[in-house]
Amino acid sequence: MRRRWIAPSAVVWIIVAAAFFLIPLVATLLFSLRSIQTNKCCSGDAYSLIIHDHQFWATIRVSFVLSLETIVISLLLFVPTTYWVHLKLPRLRPVLGFMALIPFVVPPIVLVVGLLNLYKGAPDWFYAKPYGFLATAYVILAFPYMYFSLDAGFRSIDLHTLTEASQSLGASWRTTLTRVILPNIRAAALGGSFLTLAIVMGEFTIASLANFKTFPTYIQIVNESQPYQAAALALLSFLIVWAAMLALLFIGRGRPRPAQVAATR
Amino acid sequence: MGSALRPDARSGRRRVPLAWLALLPFFAYALGFLFIPAADTVIGAFQKQGGGATLDNVRKTLNQPYLDQYWLTIKISLITAGGGCVIGLCIAYAAIREGTPRFIRTTLTTFSGVAANFAGVPLAFAFIATLGTIGIVTGFMRDHLGFDPYQHGFTIFGETGVEITYMYFQIPLMILVIAPAIDGLRAEWREAASNLGASAWQFWRHVGIPVLLPSILGAFILLFGNSFSAYATAYGLAGNSVFLVPITIGFYLSGNVLSDPHFAQALAFGMFVVLAVMMLLYIPLQRRSARWMR
Numbered sequence: 079m080r081r082r083w084i085a086p087s088a089v090v091w092i093i094v095a096a097a098f099f100l101i102p103l104v105a106t107l108l109f110s111l112r113s114i115q116t117n118k119c120c121s122g123d124a125y126s127l128i129i130h131d132h133q134f135w136a137t138i139r140v141s142f143v144l145s146l147e148t149i150v151i152s153l154l155l156f157v158p159t160t161y162w163v164h165l166k167l168p169r170l171r172p173v174l175g176f177m178a179l180i181p182f183v184v185p186p187i188v189l190v191v192g193l194l195n196l197y198k199g200a201p202d203w204f205y206a207k208p209y210g211f212l213a214t215a216y217v218i219l220a221f222p223y224m225y226f227s228l229d230a231g232f233r234s235i236d237l238h239t240l241t242e243a244s245q246s247l248g249a250s251w252r253t254t255l256t257r258v259i260l261p262n263i264r265a266a267a268l269g270g271s272f273l274t275l276a277i278v279m280g281e282f283t284i285a286s287l288a289n290f291k292t293f294p295t296y297i298q299i300v301n302e303s304q305p306y307q308a309a310a311l312a313l314l315s316f317l318i319v320w321a322a323m324l325a326l327l328f329i330g331r332g333r334p335r336p337a338q339v340a341a342t343r
Numbered sequence: 344m345g346s347a348l349r350p351d352a353r354s355g356r357r358r359v360p361l362a363w364l365a366l367l368p369f370f371a372y373a374l375g376f377l378f379i380p381a382a383d384t385v386i387g388a389f390q391k392q393g394g395g396a397t398l399d400n401v402r403k404t405l406n407q408p409y410l411d412q413y414w415l416t417i418k419i420s421l422i423t424a425g426g427g428c429v430i431g432l433c434i435a436y437a438a439i440r441e442g443t444p445r446f447i448r449t450t451l452t453t454f455s456g457v458a459a460n461f462a463g464v465p466l467a468f469a470f471i472a473t474l475g476t477i478g479i480v481t482g483f484m485r486d487h488l489g490f491d492p493y494q495h496g497f498t499i500f501g502e503t504g505v506e507i508t509y510m511y512f513q514i515p516l517m518i519l520v521i522a523p524a525i526d527g528l529r530a531e532w533r534e535a536a537s538n539l540g541a542s543a544w545q546f547w548r549h550v551g552i553p554v555l556l557p558s559i560l561g562a563f564i565l566l567f568g569n570s571f572s573a574y575a576t577a578y579g580l581a582g583n584s585v586f587l588v589p590i591t592i593g594f595y596l597s598g599n600v601l602s603d604p605h606f607a608q609a610l611a612f613g614m615f616v617v618l619a620v621m622m623l624l625y626i627p628l629q630r631r632s633a634r635w636m637r
Contacts, residue, residue: 084442091437092447094430099458101509102469105479107471109449117477160368166362177373179626183618184381186570186590191596191611192380195387195604217375282463282575283589287596298464298579301471309472315465316457323456 096336103316110309124306133296140208141293145278145281148211148216149271155217157267160228161259164237169261175229186219186283194288208290215284219277224270231266268329276322277295381615387605388612400609408586413613416571416587419502424507424566428559430510431517432525438518439525452522455515460514467579470508474499500581508580509573513566520565524558557631564625568618588614 113121163170181189194217199204203214206208240262244254260267282294297315302309391397403409437443438451473480476493485491498504528551536546552559574589582590588610595607 084444085437085440086444088437088440092443095434095437095451098510098514099454101480102473105473106469110478117605119467155369155372159366162365170366179622180377180381182568182614183622184377185568185574185614185618187574187592188384188611188615189377189380191592191607192382192384192481193376193505193610196383198379214376217372219598221373221377265409274461275598280460280465282578286575287593289597293465294575298466301464301468301579302581305442305472305477308468312465312468312472316461316469319460323460324455327456338376 086326091269103313106309106312106316110306112306112311114306122302124310127304128307128310133166133291134311137291137293137296140291141279144208144213144216144292145275147213148278149274150187150222151213152218152220152270153267153276156221156224156228156270157260157263158255160225160232161237161255163231165231165241171229174225178225181218181222181302183263186215186281189215189218190284193284202282206286206291211288212290212292216278216281219284220270220274221282223273223277227266227270231269235262265329269326272322272326272329276319279318351426352513384608384611385615387608388630390605392603392605399617400605401612403606404609409591409610411590412483412586412588413617415502415585416533416589417617418508420567420570421585423506423513423570424563426506427510427513427566428563431514431562432521432555432559434514435518435525437522439522441530444488451518457517458515459512459519464509464579466561467508467576470499470504470511470580474504474507500584502585505581505587508576509570512576513629514571516566516569517562520562521555521558525553528554557628561625561628564628565622568621571617571621572614 104220105276108119110124111120111122112118112124114123114127160174163174184192193211197211199205200211223232237259240258241254245259280294281292282298286295286298297308297311300311367449368632388400389396390397391399404413434451438448470478470480474492475481476498478499481492499507530548533546536550541549572589574593577587577590578593592607592610595603595610
């Protein structure tokens, strides 16, 4: 007996889900539209204060540049490694898969304890700069998502034939990797990159405990004193994640679905 | 395989070390920024200030108030993982089952992808704007329903508040993780069961739940770890009122209380042990649940 109509219990659950997911978003929107003088709806004050705050632009720039840097380092490090393991050392695939599970056991709050203790004596250009210390830590956070995405990408192409064809035409390893392999795993690399973007734009734990000023730590400072601006920033943050996930969905059409969860909480 | 693939094939003995050499940058990076920091934390947990081995720090984490903090962190993780599993499973099944229009499933999984990634300080603030003292929903309940939750012991800045807020990423994560397993639950099985006269309850009791169980348990562990290691959301919401282990580690690190790096390492070591046990349970479950997936 195939159902032609939606089951009544399914309707109930879907309404519950929609209510639980949408009410906080709508409430945050309404909250951000309250006027700072009268505490009543509706005014755009909170938004105009934010876009005139130079701290907002400075921190969002730091976080954005950090995400780009993390993405570049991750791709340089993980693409050749994953390629090589698939091509020459397939025995190591389970080892890499296991290593990608380690960050589950060493979450950011544990990792930051180790990193701060180990690198506290490091030179300032590394330890005191977000583009040094934070970026290296974020590459570790990005590793599982980048790896699972790339692994699925490499599994879906015929690596050996492509490499052999490229090399018998006289291409060097570098040419093979950049001009033959990379275009074929572009979707997987982009998928991992957008997840990394979502991680870095939202990472608070390490940035805050290592005393860096990034977008999430800026939100926390606003959060402590200016509730309506904080609501506006919370919505903006939601939109950034939304944009990253839509991009992920768009490039992933018809391909193996990459991992979709990357946030550090 | 052509020789082009193995340019170094002539010296068969050197082939393996050379192939491994290409992985050096990756392993060096993982060593320097993941394994050595992790090992340093574990070793540091058993060290005295200024060197020398000691069990004092680890023993201290097993005393009050830290034992209660571990218990609270574990309790919140169990509650939100359990709740997330049950509610997420029901929602995912409602969206995937026969009869539900296809667009509902697409919308739900897309939205879950976003919601599962929306966490930390912004999520905390979204719930403060909703259920905080002057939040929108609190105001609505107070003005229109004549019920003020803050007069009845509720606060978003307490343990219940943290649990409600965590559900916002736990439920979507469950939906994402369990959807492929529900897809593996063939519609024919349900038809076969009902042809043989089974009720919906009997179908779930004897077919549905047993098939899904490894996936559900695996998802439970994932959700547990997700909540156990959460720092930013709890900090943004209740950094000064709900004492979870990650929050306390943060206090010790940032020097808000007397700075004691070895004690922070001991607390982190405790978290590491709990998560490692979870991971050991997770791996076999993961293998088993792959069996029914298409």
